[in-house]
Amino acid sequence: MKKYLLAGCLFLCSLVHAQEQEYSAIDAVLTAAADQRMSAVVLIADKGKVRYEKAFGYRDFAGQIPLQRTDVFELASVSKQFTAMVIMMLHEKGLLQYDDLAEKYLDIPYKGITIRHLLTHTSGLPDYQEIMDAHWDKRKVAGNPDILAYLNQYAPPKLFEPGEKYQYSNTGYVLLASIAEKVSGRDFIEFCQTEIFRKLGMKHTAIRTLAEKAAVKNFAIGHIYLKERDAFIRADSFPSSDYTIWLGNRKGPGRISSTAQDLLKWDQALYTEKLVKASTLAEAFKPMVLKNGSISNYGFGWIPVTDDPSGLIVWHNGDNPGYKTEIMRFIGKQKTLIILCNNASDQFENTIKQIRILLTR
DSSP, rough: HHHHHHHHHHHHHHHHHHHHHHHHHHHHHHHHHHHHTEEEEEEEEETTTEEEEEEEEEEETTEEEOOOOOOOEGGGGGHHHHHHHHHHHHTTTSOOOSSBBBBGSSSSSSOBBHHHHHHTTOOOOOOHHHHHHHHTTTTTTOOHHHHHHHHHHOOOSSSTTTTTTTOOOHHHHHHHHHHHHHHHOOOOOHHHIIITTTTTTTOOOOOOHHHHTTOOTTTTTEEEGGGGGGGEEEESSSSGHHHHHHHTTTSSOOOEEOHHHHHHHHHHHHHHTTTSHHHHHHHTTEEEOOOOSSSSOOOOOOOOOOOTTTOEEEEEEEEETTEEEEEEEEETTTEEEEESSSOOOTHHHHHHHHHHHHHHH
């Protein structure tokens, strides 16, 4: 018996040592990125327990205000998984089917596009932002009804027939939020706040207006590097950020702001049936099969990786002026990686790649 106890103790000691080495290596990767001026909050959890959580860089570079682990970030397209969840919740209530045509719910000039096409970026829809950029009066703030009206008024052609191929489409997620409002009879923002954020205790998460963001004292401001000044400048100082102002009322493709800790609550809820059944959620993690039988590696608001030896991985990133964000869920190992960056660092993608290797070996 003593021999077995000793063997068990030795195994646990070696496991703890290996984990310590793993997180020491991760810290070295992130410290190197921070030395290259990546500004970010990083959280890594194992079975819901936070194993690593640090803030690097500045909430506001001009004021040299350091980032805090509790700071609020623009999530950009990480928001899409919440839009997809709203659609899945409405599907479970029997209010819509994935293969319903979008034209059943919305007055649009594009026929033959299903909700499934919208979820998986296989709709062939044109880019709404190009249409609005060309024709919208930018002294006003546009929302989904305006976007739909301009799609009808100018009706640029589809890029391809629905289901033929994958092409990332923010337009599709605008339509999804509008469909959700139509079938539920509720405002999309209110639905998310009541049925997801509040239900999961995500107290610092919301779909905020520009004024509401400005009122959040610990909002991590997005920054862009200006080479001629060798400095990070607020992203809202650049014309490239203007669309976040005049498209500031859009719903569906982005606009959620949150913290790393709140995203961990979201991640952990997805291991339960607090929002939808496990069988419903499983649909979100399946790649889309195109018309020709090939696989498009995008599910419902998530990008699944099904061939990793560690098991299923699902992830999504976001990219707004001054921001890069990502959540990666190592479902096979029940680990979670959350990185929220507020200076669009060119170290971002390589840093995630290195951490992923360390977390899956």
